[in-house]
Amino acid sequence: MANLNDTDRDLHFFRWRLAVLVGLVLICFFVLFVRFFWLQVVRHDKFASQAEENRISIVPIVPNRGLIMDRNGVLLARNYSAYTLEITPSKIRGKLDDVINELAEIVTIKSRDRKRFKKLYEESKRFESILIRSRLTDEEVARFIVQRYRFPGVDIQARLFRQYPMGSAASHVIGYIGRMSQKDIENLTEEDEANYRGTNYIGKEGVEKSHERELHGITGYEEMEVSAGGRAIRTLSHSAPVPGNNLYLSIDIELQKVVEEAFGNRRGALVAIQPETGEVLAYVSTPTYDPNLFVEGIDQQSWDELNNSPDHPLINRPLRGAYPPGSTYKPFMALAALELGKRTPESAISDPGYFYFGNHRFRDDKVGGHGIVDMYKSIVHSCDTYYYILANDMGVNMMHDFMKKFGFGQLTGIDLAHERKGLLPSTEWKRTAFKTPEQQKWYAGETISLGIGQGYNSFTPMQLAYATAMLANGGKTRKPHLVHALENSVTREKVAVVAESREVALKPENVEVIKRAMVGVTKEGTSARIFGRAGYESAGKTGTSQVIGMKQNEKYVASRIAEKHRDHALYIAFAPVDKPTIAIALIVENGGFGATSAAPIAKKALDYHLLGKRPDKNERAYVPEVPAETEEEDDEDIEEDVVPAVGREEELSPVVPEESGSANGRKKNNSGNNGLAQ
Known part of the structure; x- marks a missing residue:
């Protein structure tokens, strides 16, 4: 009887274990079924797409x-x-x-x-x-x-x-x-x-x-x-x-080559703009470089030669170089005076050869002065004293607000990357640019040198060319641009590029006063010897901006100064005067006088653009000689717009951080790179 009970108990446990095992198997199959259903039905689209991607490649x-x-x-x-x-x-x-x-x-x-x-x-x-x-x-x-x-x-x-x-x-x-x-x-x-x-x-x-x-x-x-x-x-x-x-x-490559050859081995920049359209006709930055070197990766030797060159050939000077404009700023100052009612064309001063502000003497470029100077003569003979007084009468903020309209210290918007803004000073700018209250204060003496394009003023050649184009066209122009037209490479359909128009409201009679004075520069003024027999009527203005500061009453003698610290030479021009088709701004770094270094280059550019005349191949690119140790302004035959050297006085020009330069009449460029952006 006991054996029968044991058998029944064993059979009961066997059946129980079998049922549990069958249940576990069924649960496993159910889990597998659910997983298969999830993969095959719910996620079907995703995995089918992945499988297709593995089979097909783009x-x-x-x-x-x-x-x-x-x-x-x-x-x-x-x-x-x-x-x-x-x-x-x-x-x-x-x-x-x-x-x-x-x-x-x-x-x-x-x-x-x-x-x-x-x-x-x-x-x-x-x-x-x-x-x-x-x-x-x-x-x-x-x-x-x-x-x-x-x-x-x-x-x-x-x-x-x-x-x-x-x-x-x-x-x-x-x-x-x-x-x-x-x-x-x-x-x-x-x-x-x-x-x-x-x-x-x-x-x-x-x-x-x-x-x-x-x-x-x-x-x-x-x-x-x-x-x-x-x-x-x-x-x-x-x-x-x-x-x-x-x-x-929009570039005319032949005009471009004429200008590049005219620069020779000198450093500098030139921008030529068509005033009515804003198209850039020439865009020169010298020295240049061969872009073919970079296509497959430049070799180390070539890179070292370009990157370590003291002439900085890789810097895009028209867009990245910021320089004081020197006396090329004076026509815009004169126009501001007319538009703002600060001067009339007949308003005149007696120039003794200097301007006293407080106990500080700002020298004119000509010893003994220019005598009686009205607006016409102030531009033709580049009288500094006239603009010292004008700047003092206008004040920094009034100058800032007017010059801003001409694009000074503003991005022009040209279709190239990395454009530099430059610097158009104002009291607000100084408050935000400096840290200490002493540095943030605007000193009245700092205003004086702004009138002759020195001090804190620092603009790109592109900005100067754009402003010149706007002046040439009576206050109207278009945003400067380099692309003239786009062509569909398949259909050959061309679409002209028309830039946005820009305008500064100017009185025509005021513009005419400035134009006639700039014509006088080329006929009886500082560039008359270059443009006297040009064969066309152009308007121009020479400029010479200083790179380093000098002590009170110290004479500027180029032969005693390192080449990279010598004055920059500038020139602005447009022609023909009645209906300008080209406006030019250029700078020759450390070139000395604008009339002797910069104006001849502008002349060659205008000769080619207006007359189709190419420079004589045997003609050597002009390289100015180092002046002898005499004062150039003593020579009546070389009446030049050299910015005077004035001393630095604490009440006029407080300590300036490296990024700003000084405003003591001679531009102090602490970067050691002639105003270039690295």
Whole structure:
């Protein structure tokens, strides 16, 4: 009986355990079913899409970059075809490094080529071809073709490369392209990221950068079916790329070359603007550089030569150089006086050769003074005393508010990157620019030197040219711009670029007074010897701005001063006077007198633009001699607008931090770089 009970109990426990086991199995199957349902039904679309993406890959096709031409259709930037050696990693048999070493026995592969390949390999997909060598010679192509059977996955491709056929001419305008860096990629918008897939090059400087979107075009693609190992099997679809637009610049490259040759080996900048349209006709920054050096990555030696040069050829002077305008500021001061009712054309002063403010003496450029000086004579003979008195009567804020309308100390908005604002001083500016109450205070003596374009005044050549264009056109002009027209590279349809109009309300009779006085500069004033027989009527104004401060009553003798500390030479001009088609502003760094260094360059530019006259090839670029140790103003035949050297007195000119310079009559540039932005 006991055995029967034990058997029943064992059978009961067996059935119980079996039921539990069956339950667990059913639960497991249920969990699996739920999971399968989740993956196969609920998440079906997502995983189907991922599977399709693994099977299909999009291979970008980079568009041809648009061309850049001058206003007359002369090529400034073009594309040319060259052979490249490329590797598709997914097709390589064996180790990649071994294949590269074997290739190096056939074609030249430098260490920089290997580094570039490694970087591109890490960033690309295995089925995409990666460049290992660019611009193969015909001999290298022939050598590889013979050995091609040994290198599956290695092939020669014909690619387009960028070239700047004019070399260093207009290099700061055109700029250059270079390989895309991580920073370039990070700066792309979400919209641009897709369009730049597969792109290795991007605009780095000049219009190549500022008009990158127009030049780049629209990237095409090939839809490729690939194996699980990443090998391409077949092409499923194809979308052709759209080439970038061609740019017609407003620059006249022949005028540009005339000016660059006129500068010779001197440092400086020139901007020529068409007053009515705002188009930039010439944009010169010297020294220049060859943009072709940067396309494939500049070599270390060339980079060191450019980067360490004391002449700073990489600095875009018209846009980044900020200089005191010197006496080129005087026509604008005179116009402000007329418009604001501070002077009439007939208002005159007696100039003894200096102006006393308190116990401080501000010297005129001419010993003994200019005698009786009205507004016309103040511009023609560049009388400093006239503008010392005028600046004192107007005050810094009145000058600021009027000059701001002409773009001084403001961004012009030209279609180039990294424009510098310059400095147009005011009491408000000084309160925000300095830290201590003593520094923030505006001293009345600081106002005096502003009238002759010195002190805190610091403007770019672009701003000076823009203001001159506005004056030439009676207060009306358009935003300065470098692109004349856009051309569709497929349809060849051209669309002209029209910039926004800008206007300063000026009385025509006041503008006429200033124009006639500036004509007088070229006929009987400081630039008469240069423009006396020009063959056309132009308006101009010379300027000489000082780089370093000098002690009270200390004479400026160039031969005793280091070249980089000598005065800058400036000139502004426009012509023909009745209906100006060109307005010019230029500076020759450390060039001395505006009449002897800057005016001849402006003359050559106007000669070419108005008369089609080119300088004689045998004519040597003018290099001013170092003046002898005599006072130039004693020579009545050399009446020049040199800014006087005045002493520094604490009540007139408090300590100025490095970024601002001093305002003691001679511009003190503490950067040691002649007003240039690094």
